[in-house]
Amino acid sequence: MGLRKVYRVKRREVLALDGVDLHVRQGEIFGVVGQSGAGKSTLLRCVNLLERPTAGSVAVDGEELTALGGARLRAARRGIGMVHQHFALLSSRTVAANVAFPLEIAGIARAERRRRVGELLDLVGLADKAGAYPAQLSGGQKQRVGIARALASRPKVLLSDEATSALDPATTASILELLRDLNRELGLTILLITHEMDVIKRICDSAAIMESGAFTESGRVLDLLATPGSLLARSLFPLPGTGLPDDTVALTYTRAYDEPLMSELTRRFDVDVNVLGGAVEEVSGVSVGRLNVQISGANRDAALDYLSGKGLLVEVAGR
Secondary structure (H helix, E strand, O other), X not given: OOEEEEEEEOOEEEEEEEEEOOOOOOOOEEEEEOOOXXXXXXXXXXXXXXXXXXXXXXXXXXXXXXXXXXXXXXXXXXXXXXXXXXXXXXOOOOHHHHHHHHHHHOOOOHHHHHHHHHHHHHHOOOHHHXXXXXXXXXXXXXXXXXXXXXXXXXXXXXXEEXXXXXXXXXXXXXXXXXXXXXXXXXXXXXXXXXXXXXXXXXXXXXXXXXXXXXXXXXXXXXXXXXXXOOHHHHHHOOOOXXXXXXXXXXXXXXXXXXXXXXXXXXXXXXXXXXXXXXXXXXXXXXXXXXXXXXXEXXXXXXXXXXXXXXXXXXXXXXX
């Protein structure tokens, strides 16, 4: 909470984190999205104390890491797994040996290491690659090895540092599906950083937008989608652009409606409704719809109020 991180670079101070408050609920996937230089990686490294914050505190699973040091901190870190952008595999070790590496460091007996490695490779779908070397694997397979290794010590929290940014779209989708499956099957809490809004849309329960070392907004993704003026909502579902009529209205809804709302508008308020386009997408496991409509007539404002009262997010282009 209140994380602040200042670096000294050539006799000047660079503020990387500026009072960041982050709360990730147990068992959820929380995404932090932002451009390069926003402070995302610094935040992640402060969470597992690879970087010590200049000010503020870090608590994971009820234990304040910033109050620990030495052996106690190393023990606490074993409850936090880390997945890297560029895999960070040891090229001279086989897949099985890479996954076993943290278990060796922890002093786990060989028989138990072998059993655990087999379990993990089966979990990530690489049981047949145990004897292969990293150079023989595709990018997606390398990342699966990295995920298996991160889970070796049975962490309760998994940190993902741009885990899909080096992958093609199809492989990205498979890795995100794996992370969601692990979250559900193991009750794993996942904190991921990304610069891709599609990652937030596909698997995150909650999210934050980060700029210049601070959160500009954060919350549950579905709540943000229903919040007027939300930057996240506008990034996931951009408002109508140029070329559309000035009276275009964007309607966002996060649940199905049994009643024919557009027909009801024309009957109740004597307005003309012209549907210009729309789409339904899966966001955080829920179908979210965006409809662009043109509504005209003397009772237009009353019609918009009616839609808002039905739980739709109503945004008028140009406002």
